[in-house]
Amino acid sequence: MNPRIHANDNIIERFYIPGGDGYSAFWRRDKSPIEVLELSKVLVSLRKISSHIGRNVGTVVWSGMELKDGIALDPTPIMGKYPVPAFKTDIMVGRTIQLSYEKTEWSERYKQLSLSQLDLPDNYAYKFNLFFDMCEKVYTDLLANVSVLGNYTEKARLWEIKEKRKTFINPPTDIELYHLWWDMAADRKGLKYKEEYVDRSVGGLLERTNLEKFYKKPLRMLNSIVDRLRYECPRIAGVSERGSFRKELYLSIWPGILEQIRFWPTDRSDPFLLADKYQDDIEKDDKKKKAVKATLISYADTIEKTIRKKAADYTEKVRSNVKNVDDVVRIKGNDVIMRVKNKVDKKLLHNLQFILKSVAHRKTVYSRGLKSGKIDRRRLYRASTTGTVFNHKKDLFRMVNNIVLLLDATGSMAEPNKWNQSEILIQTLFTALVNYNPNARLFAYNEVKNICHLTELYMNGIFYTVLPHGQTASGEAIIATALKLKSTQKKPLLIHITDGASNWGCGVVDAIKFCAKRKINLLTLGVGCSPGAKDALKKEYGNLLQFLDKTDDLPHLLRKLLNYSKWN
Numbered sequence: 001m002n003p004r005i006h007a008n009d010n011i012i013e014r015f016y017i018p019g020g021d022g023y024s025a026f027w028r029r030d031k032s033p034i035e036v037l038e039l040s041k042v043l044v045s046l047r048k049i050s051s052h053i054g055r056n057v058g059t060v061v062w063s064g065m066e067l068k069d070g071i072a073l074d075p076t077p078i079m080g081k082y083p084v085p086a087f088k089t090d091i092m093v094g095r096t097i098q099l100s101y102e103k104t105e106w107s108e109r110y111k112q113l114s115l116s117q118l119d120l121p122d123n124y125a126y127k128f129n130l131f132f133d134m135c136e137k138v139y140t141d142l143l144a145n146v147s148v149l150g151n152y153t154e155k156a157r158l159w160e161i162k163e164k165r166k167t168f169i170n171p172p173t174d175i176e177l178y179h180l181w182w183d184m185a186a187d188r189k190g191l192k193y194k195e196e197y198v199d200r201s202v203g204g205l206l207e208r209t210n211l212e213k214f215y216k217k218p219l220r221m222l223n224s225i226v227d228r229l230r231y232e233c234p235r236i237a238g239v240s241e242r243g244s245f246r247k248e249l250y251l252s253i254w255p256g257i258l259e260q261i262r263f264w265p266t267d268r269s270d271p272f273l274l275a276d277k278y279q280d281d282i283e284k285d286d287k288k289k290k291a292v293k294a295t296l297i298s299y300a301d302t303i304e305k306t307i308r309k310k311a312a313d314y315t316e317k318v319r320s321n322v323k324n325v326d327d328v329v330r331i332k333g334n335d336v337i338m339r340v341k342n343k344v345d346k347k348l349l350h351n352l353q354f355i356l357k358s359v360a361h362r363k364t365v366y367s368r369g370l371k372s373g374k375i376d377r378r379r380l381y382r383a384s385t386t387g388t389v390f391n392h393k394k395d396l397f398r399m400v401n402n403i404v405l406l407l408d409a410t411g412s413m414a415e416p417n418k419w420n421q422s423e424i425l426i427q428t429l430f431t432a433l434v435n436y437n438p439n440a441r442l443f444a445y446n447e448v449k450n451i452c453h454l455t456e457l458y459m460n461g462i463f464y465t466v467l468p469h470g471q472t473a474s475g476e477a478i479i480a481t482a483l484k485l486k487s488t489q490k491k492p493l494l495i496h497i498t499d500g501a502s503n504w505g506c507g508v509v510d511a512i513k514f515c516a517k518r519k520i521n522l523l524t525l526g527v528g529c530s531p532g533a534k535d536a537l538k539k540e541y542g543n544l545l546q547f548l549d550k551t552d553d554l555p556h557l558l559r560k561l562l563n564y565s566k567w568n
Helices: 037-049 086-104 107-118 122-142 147-164 174-185 210-223 226-235 240-263 277-310 315-319 346-359 376-383 418-435 474-484 509-517 531-544 551-565
Strands: 007-008 009-015 059-062 070-073 331-334 359-371 390-398 403-406 441-446 451-456 460-467 493-498 521-527 545-548
Touching: 007 403, 037 059, 037 086, 059 226, 059 403, 070 493, 086 107, 086 122, 086 147, 107 122, 107 240, 122 147, 122 174, 122 226, 174 493, 210 240, 210 359, 226 240, 240 331, 315 331, 315 474, 331 474, 346 418, 346 551, 359 376, 390 545, 403 474, 418 493, 418 521, 441 474, 451 474, 474 493, 509 521, 509 531, 521 551, 531 545, 531 551, 545 551
Parallel strands: 059 070, 331 451, 403 441, 403 493, 493 521, 521 545
Antiparallel strands: 007 009, 359 390, 441 451
């Protein structure tokens, strides 16, 4: 058996899929084996990642879909196998990051400025386009290398170099030279570009087609600008100043590069120095691209509709239920989550279950028509035929209220020990509740880029987590969570766990009124609160509040909260 197949009590929990390893395997859980749905889900993920690069990236779409301003991605690398394997997703994430940086750094604008400044004849302008594009690829990879994003751009770069190598023609060519440079200059360790180029290919070892005699000198010139791209340019404030700096840097070495490559073909599609020798191969590639594009055009509407369903925005609904409309901050649903290990405290869980059982409703369930057990007088007539005259009685305890836990995951909870204790607390409490109400739900709220995000942390028996961050918009979060509760005859229960008062948005006064109007029992549990935070919370929540200073006190406080909600 493959060691990566995990089994528990002879039950196979998951299968190892070759090619499934990758960075995205840690965060990408929402997948589908259906092509159109899977492409939609991957696109949603890529849009979220591109939004972290900058606000002016625009919309990310698959090439073939309608686009006004943004990035059109070629999905060819990930098409054909669904769900998309993690390593292929990594490549597409890396490509998205590279293109996003090109948008935010105005690469196209400075390429056009350079071309107009040089005023080159067509054959050299074709060469300059290729040169400038590769310089910007190196620059964007160097920007990504300073963060975790560099892991993804590295995968995209290595994959693209490998694929491009299949199309190289007899050296020397511009395209081969630039891809050799890309591999050296954007290396994450930052060492390759400091060394002289050595041809380690099979041809190079045999000294028949050693590439060093073609590429060593131009690579030395190209590598001469890497230090300035790597260290100086990112420190310049202002995107136009950085763009001008790069433009002058590229133009400073262009005459020397052109002197070396003047009579080289650029690539197999060079219209100036090559005849139609590779035309058949190019036409085959074009046909494949057209087939992919036709597929995506037929999926475009479905993909956009699927994506729109996911973008839950509660802002307008919150505004319609508060008085101070101008203070309401934007609040959206979020599905960017990370799996977290089970942190349930078994002793605390036992004590909580004892409390919950005491307030739960008992329901007696009978299993009838059995061949053993207690005699069922209503089925004695079967004694002479099947003999199934016995029954078994079982008591089930259920909390009939709709129950939702809402965890404050804002910046004040970010201290590692505090967040760890909060996760232990919330997981244990939720596990106890879900035993008596399988429909119980768990949410958390935090702020990312001036938006309050509401995230569900428990799905299909698995706990997830978010990074605690930002300001506390408790009012918006409570109303948005309350909107998710279905109106039933039994009063829903919303338990809010926080360490401080709301400091952002519309406040909690209207949220408390909204819950009262909807007959929702809003209960707040203060965890790890400072004396000042306790006073502020008391002013906001009044009798709907209890403070938890020791974890062992939770069962007792939960009983008080539940009893208060029972009689109010």
